[in-house]
């Protein structure tokens with residue numbers, strides 16, 4: 001077995017956001033020793049998550065035995081290759097559908113909500129999009145679709161949220177911010193700092209990078225057994241993204257991590273998020289502006305290494321991360337920042353050295369700390385002021401459980417509060433945008449009544465209230481009668497009493513005492 005596997009090696013442009021969630025879940029996998037996010041040292045940005053299951057091969061002293069094992073492994077690899085080919089052939093049957101799904105984007109426009117809602121894969125901002133299937137080996141590169149994302153030339157310098165803010169109707173209007181729309185896409189790969197970064201000095205490799213290289217060597221050796229044409233075909237099938245050869249690794253674990261890599265835009269826009277104006281502005285400043293104005297964000301203005309969002313559950317932290325991801329997806333691929341979203345970071349980062357801390361989680365945490373610090377070395381400057389290449393965006397409901405070392409690196413700490421009166425009203429409007437509402441419903445009044453409710457609670461109330469009229473209509477009817485009901489019969493306007501009933505049923509999920517705890521933590525550690 002290799003010491004360290006290049007689990008997901010993603011060249012520049014293919015990775016925008018990795019979401020690692022419930023790291024605790026990984027603890028069940030005995031093989032997990034190490035998890036890292038690594039940037040390529042060849043100036044083509046790579047992000048990789050690696051796992052080590054090295055103890056067996058490392059400890060093997062007998063050379064003959066080792067050789068035997070390697071030869072068995074190589075046979076297995078060959079056999080696996082055959083199986084992989086067959087399965088990829090099979091997966092090609094699905095490709096037509098996927099391309100059709102992406103057609104609006106391929107045509108250079110965002111799918112209309114109604115369009116995606118009506119499609120079989122209905123739009124749901126609560127659901128992370130499914131990962132891209134592996135491209136079939138036999139399908140040639142499709143430059144217009146590229147990474148399932150086509151950005152027309154005029155949009156390359158202008159993310160859609162900026163266009164939406166400027167003029168919600170016209171998507172072609174240019175942003176009036178100086179320096180931004182005029183910015184040329186650099187020909188060379190850029191760091192998060194923006195300017196092309198030739199590697200000038202020998203790179204200090206982390207232990208994980210060295211292990212990664214070793215594993216790649218192993219993989220290359222076994223690959224050399226493939227015929228030249230096979231290899232060429234394999235190169236073509238990459239579609240800009242090296243495929244991961246999962247041979248010999250825990251299948252569930254590989255699948256789990258693959259599932260959380262986001263290769264398509266989550267399609268959540270700032271306008272889908274009610275309120276949280278301050279948080280949106282801070283995230284723009286921390287993540288997006290440094291990419292647009294790299295020359296400005298230098299030295300003391302260098303971008304933050306990490307941003308932590310904290311606040312009660314259901315207040316929109318994950319939604320904000322999705323909006324950031326959507327934004328990054330819509331930017332020119334050349335900028336290709338690697339943003340790692342770590343949800344529930346507290347589950348990974350309880351205070352270091354605690355007796356209860358699991359070895360796997362300790363290593364993951366150490367690697368993250370190291371990567372956040374080691375970035376300047378990778379960019380070749382060894383300068384503490386150098387901008388980070390990997391940006392960590394994290395969220396937690398329990399900021400007080402976060403390790404001090406990590407907290408320090410998550411330099412920007414944003415509080416995501418319960419919605420205020422205006423945001424609650426905005427949330428009601430957003431949730432009920434497609435529902436008929438009776439004249440007696442006063443949204444301001446309603447917004448006052450749901451003070452103390454989180455965004456998720458309010459969404460639940462709207463969901464429940466919107467089904468009240470249907471419940472009344474179907475009451476006492478047989479299944480057959482229900483199925484034959486005309487559509488109009490169900491579309492009765494929502495009444496004030498429907499809301500009142502829903503509010504009575506659904507309690508606020510956040511306790512006042514919890515809010516106090518957040519306030520105190522922000523007073524002590526907040527930085528926004």
Ligand SMILES: Nc1ncnc2c1ncn2[C@@H]1O[C@H](COP(=O)(O)OP(=O)(O)OP(=O)(O)O)[C@@H](O)[C@H]1O
Nearest residue numbers: 126272273274313314315316317318319455456459
């Ligand atoms: N500000 C908001 N605007 C629009 N919808 C919101 C907002 N806040 C919460 N919601 C609704 O609540 C759901 C849950 O929000 P989200 O998952 O982003 O919260 P969270 O803070 O990450 O919660 P948790 O800490 O429990 O993971 C969203 O999918 C959305 O339906």
